[in-house]
Amino acid sequence: MYKTQIIKSVQMTSQIMGQKRKLDAACFTIPDLNEHRNKYFLEPKYNLIILDGEKLISCLEIYEIETKWKDKTITIGGIGSVMTDSLYRNKGLAKDLLQKALEIMGKEKYDFSLLQTDVEKATHLYGSIGFIPMKKEYTFITKDGKLDRVKAKDTMILPLANPEVTADILNSAETLFVGNGSW
Numbered sequence: 001m002y003k004t005q006i007i008k009s010v011q012m013t014s015q016i017m018g019q020k021r022k023l024d025a026a027c028f029t030i031p032d033l034n035e036h037r038n039k040y041f042l043e044p045k046y047n048l049i050i051l052d053g054e055k056l057i058s059c060l061e062i063y064e065i066e067t068k069w070k071d072k073t074i075t076i077g078g079i080g081s082v083m084t085d086s087l088y089r090n091k092g093l094a095k096d097l098l099q100k101a102l103e104i105m106g107k108e109k110y111d112f113s114l115l116q117t118d119v120e121k122a123t124h125l126y127g128s129i130g131f132i133p134m135k136k137e138y139t140f141i142t143k144d145g146k147l148d149r150v151k152a153k154d155t156m157i158l159p160l161a162n163p164e165v166t167a168d169i170l171n172s173a174e175t176l177f178v179g180n181g182s183w
């Protein structure tokens with residue numbers, strides 16, 4: 001079928017970047033672009049893409065986030081911008097990319113993976129590869145230096161190299177702080 005490509009973000013061509021921007025605009029509604037840029041300014045480490053010929057039809061991003069949990073340094077694999085062209089949906093493309101992302105994050109030995117989504121809508125897709133609703137907010141610092149949060153109803157987590165720390169985060173009253181910027 002279609003071939004999945006794993007591209008380090010520095011290797012993305014301007015042609016693919018342009019297509020990705022267009023797909024993003026078609027898939028997500030951003031009510032306030034300035035507010036969005038103030039929160040989501042990190043660069044992904046990997047872009048996973050699926051092409052139909054030259055056409056970008058599905059993609060996702062992996063972010064490498066280093067932060068602290070209870071004074072220990074941890075590394076989170078952040079998943080972002082999961083999107084499929086509307087003409088190619090419900091064929092399992094996003095799920096294929098998520099499975100590939102799981103392999104990469106495993107090799108990278110990230111402690112766990114974290115994503116932001118509408119959990120109610122997304123439980124089946126992300127749940128099918130092992131994400132569970134985190135039911136807890138996480139916090140980050142915006143570009144203009146303010147503390148912001150991703151709401152508990154929008155967070156999912158997947159244990160990777162460090163199930164203990166994942167369980168501790170889920171069971172603790174403390175909030176996970178992910179550092180500068182969200183994704």
Ligand SMILES: CC(C)(COP(=O)(O)OP(=O)(O)OC[C@H]1O[C@@H](n2cnc3c(N)ncnc32)[C@H](O)[C@@H]1OP(=O)(O)O)[C@@H](O)C(=O)NCCC(=O)NCCS
Nearest residue numbers: 027082083084089090091092093094095117121122124125
């Ligand atoms: C979500 C999305 C990436 C799924 O892509 P896809 O290639 O069709 O996904 P798959 O074929 O692998 O899986 C389809 C599943 O995604 C689910 N899905 C649809 N819209 C969804 C959404 N907004 N968030 C999460 N899952 C969604 C479908 O219900 C289906 O689940 P099912 O297996 O229970 O039927 C695609 O619908 C899309 O681009 N939506 C707009 C952007 C978006 O909402 N992205 C998710 C942000 S976290």
